[in-house]
Amino acid sequence: MTTVQTMLTRAALPRAIAPTTIALVAVLMTLSGCAPKGPGLTPPDVLVAPYNSAEGDVLWAVAPLANESGASFVDANMVADQIVAKIDEVRGIACLPMNRTIAAMRARGMTLVTSPQEARTLAETLGVDGLIVGTITAYDPYNPPKLGVKLALFARNAGVDTPRLDPLRLQIAYTEFDRTIATQYLSKPVATVSQHLDASNHEVQLELRRYATGRHDPDSALGWKAIMQSMDLYTQFSAFVAVSRLIDQERLRVARTTTTDARPASP
Numbered sequence: 001m002t003t004v005q006t007m008l009t010r011a012a013l014p015r016a017i018a019p020t021t022i023a024l025v026a027v028l029m030t031l032s033g034c035a036p037k038g039p040g041l042t043p044p045d046v047l048v049a050p051y052n053s054a055e056g057d058v059l060w061a062v063a064p065l066a067n068e069s070g071a072s073f074v075d076a077n078m079v080a081d082q083i084v085a086k087i088d089e090v091r092g093i094a095c096l097p098m099n100r101t102i103a104a105m106r107a108r109g110m111t112l113v114t115s116p117q118e119a120r121t122l123a124e125t126l127g128v129d130g131l132i133v134g135t136i137t138a139y140d141p142y143n144p145p146k147l148g149v150k151l152a153l154f155a156r157n158a159g160v161d162t163p164r165l166d167p168l169r170l171q172i173a174y175t176e177f178d179r180t181i182a183t184q185y186l187s188k189p190v191a192t193v194s195q196h197l198d199a200s201n202h203e204v205q206l207e208l209r210r211y212a213t214g215r216h217d218p219d220s221a222l223g224w225k226a227i228m229q230s231m232d233l234y235t236q237f238s239a240f241v242a243v244s245r246l247i248d249q250e251r252l253r254v255a256r257t258t259t260t261d262a263r264p265a266s267p
Helices: 002-032 076-088 098-107 116-126 202-212 223-229 231-262
Strands: 058-062 093-095 130-140 146-155 191-198
Touching: 058 076, 058 098, 058 116, 076 093, 076 098, 076 130, 076 146, 076 231, 098 116, 116 130, 116 146, 130 191, 146 231, 191 231, 202 223, 202 231, 223 231
Parallel strands: 058 093, 058 130
Antiparallel strands: 130 146, 146 191
16 A cells, blocks of 8 residues: 555656746746847937027927818828827927917917918917927828828028027027027918828838837737828828928928028128
8 A cells, every 4th residue: 555655746746846947947038138129119209309409398389270182081180190190299499288288279269370470479479489380281091091281381580690590500599589680480480391191102111110119019910001001190200201301301490590600700
């Protein structure tokens, strides 16, 4: 009887210690770096403002967009909200929420910004350094989606002719508000964008693929093409492209301003 009991105990021993052994092996694999790893994270493209942000971010606002797409079901404020969100992602620029801009417009009896004078009035009311106005020119939410926008950036006159002002900033110091030339907004936009992003276009798809890097799950069934299945996601992509092009133009403008300002005065 004793021999049989001993044999049964030894036979059952591996089954009893098997879960503990597996758990121990898993811990050792984790500590040694041999455990299975998930997909690595890839940083997405980040926009950086060309302004001197030593004293803080430059402040922009976005006016409600006009709808000239021919589609009555367009939510123009949703498109404007996505532009606000993409501006807020730019390093060196902050953007007022749409609700604050709309409230300021209602206080002045404005529904849309239709002229440079109205843009200047609204920008000064909000106290921002730049105001974006624009129009939705095309809207098709069905795959492949299409979205067209025209945007114009009206900026505070940086007072380039005044040596005391920093030409790399759109805004000026409060102590310089007495200088009329420096507190006026330009009558013409400093940057404009006119784009029509048709997802059936391969060039647009390549740009969409670059944008999706770091912004989607690469292991999902649709991958980066999932953005084309959602008009909300596609609007975010379109807003990013528009803001990126505005920033590129501003970078060139600031570079030209800096070069002109650095030239020695002619005798």
